[in-house]
Amino acid sequence: MNLPDFPDLGAERLDAVLARHGLSGALIVRRANVGIFNAIFEVGQDLILRVPRQHPAFVESAHKESVVVPLARALGVRTPALVAFDDTLELLEVPYGLYERAPGGPLEHLGRAPAETPEAYREVGRDLARFHRAERTASTSDLAIEELPSVDALPDELAERGYVGVQEARWLTSWIAHLRVVGATEKTNAVLRHGDLQATNVLVRPSGEYVVLLDFGACGWGDAADDFAGVPLSAVPFMLDGYREEGAGALGASIEARIVARQLHIALFLARRGPQPDKSWAERPLGMLLDLVRTLATSSDPRWRETLP
Structure with missing residues (x-):
């Protein structure tokens, strides 16, 4: 299965993302891929950064989550809160989301x-x-x-x-x-x-x-x-x-x-x-x-x- 690439997620770009959300200096560590949709990063002890691949289908997925995660939580579904969603494309070529980090x-x-x-x-x-x-x-x-x-x-x-x-x-x-x-x-x-x-x-x-x-x-x-x-x-x-x-x-x-x-x-x-x-x-x-x-x-x-x- 040939998958589209992720955008450049080098240190300078990730630092800019952290700075935008008041997280400058936070430790950011990339997790090993489990799924195929997103690059996943641990941000400090409390947050997760999710960045989709560069393809309309994966970008659409990120937009879906920005709408559906708050809805799911309102219905009582146990899922991490969406803390921030940026689809301005000013820092990355794709939208990205910052989520509450869950244990386990x-x-x-x-x-x-x-x-x-x-x-x-x-x-x-x-x-x-x-x-x-x-x-x-x-x-x-x-x-x-x-x-x-x-x-x-x-x-x-x-x-x-x-x-x-x-x-x-x-x-x-x-x-x-x-x-x-x-x-x-x-x-x-x-x-x-x-x-x-x-x-x-x-x-x-x-x-x-x-x-x-x-x-x-x-x-x-x-x-x-x-x-x-x-x-x-x-x-x-x-x-x-x-x-x-x-x-x-x-x-x-x-x-x-x-x-x-x-x-x-x-x-x-x-x-x-x-x-x-x-x-x-x-x-x-x-x-x-x-x-x-x-x-x-x-x-x-x-x-x-x-x-x-």
């Missing part, structure tokens, strides 16, 4: 199975339910997520490119058809989706205690089920428990089929790439497919079992 590290980096951190996933579900209560406003009504190409052609494409055989492609096609029969195409009211809900965007303490949900820059309106597609399926029942405890009514009757269909769609779409050794779990399609099939095959819940062909 990414849930994914604990290296624990979802069953070992169930309460963290329940808390994610609770915050997700709060976020899905957002109402359309003049500033949010046009927020959109780029749609994936149709899932129907992906099995044959993967077979033609040698990723799977013809028999596997036929089985995948039959699975896609079966998911539609059990409700994968049910129409529900659109919610404001997080759009990139994966375990690298969930901060927890070393004990696994949930702290905050990060990275709203990919948000847009659509099916609530899509926000359960970036984590292992084995984590989803815990998220759904928390979501339902929060009392949100956006899930619909066929939520299980829609989640499985979305996970399968993403995995098949990503399978056309090569290995992604430095990316998160949600960027590795083979792991996604293995987790999906294994979790469904071993589930005792008929709502999940019926999603298999």
Whole structure:
């Protein structure tokens, strides 16, 4: 995957950014990249600087966050506050944001199975339910997520490119058809989706205690089920428990089929790439497919079992 570059983030430019916000002399340290959207810097003990790549899609993401983070916090979602946002382009070629710094590290980096951190996933579900209560406003009504190409052609494409055989492609096609029969195409009211809900965007303490949900820059309106597609399926029942405890009514009757269909769609779409050794779990399609099939095959819940062909 070829990504656009970041702007020049040398010491002189970063000093100018700090000076603009009254932070001259603060220690600034670049973090190792976890996601692909932003360069992340620790500023002193209390702040995080996020600078997007030089491309309209990444710039749009920064603008989305400037609108959505204050909205999410107003809805009760636990996410770091946006302290300052500069889109003047006077100091950098892209807009940037200064955020409150939250303790902890990414849930994914604990290296624990979802069953070992169930309460963290329940808390994610609770915050997700709060976020899905957002109402359309003049500033949010046009927020959109780029749609994936149709899932129907992906099995044959993967077979033609040698990723799977013809028999596997036929089985995948039959699975896609079966998911539609059990409700994968049910129409529900659109919610404001997080759009990139994966375990690298969930901060927890070393004990696994949930702290905050990060990275709203990919948000847009659509099916609530899509926000359960970036984590292992084995984590989803815990998220759904928390979501339902929060009392949100956006899930619909066929939520299980829609989640499985979305996970399968993403995995098949990503399978056309090569290995992604430095990316998160949600960027590795083979792991996604293995987790999906294994979790469904071993589930005792008929709502999940019926999603298999």
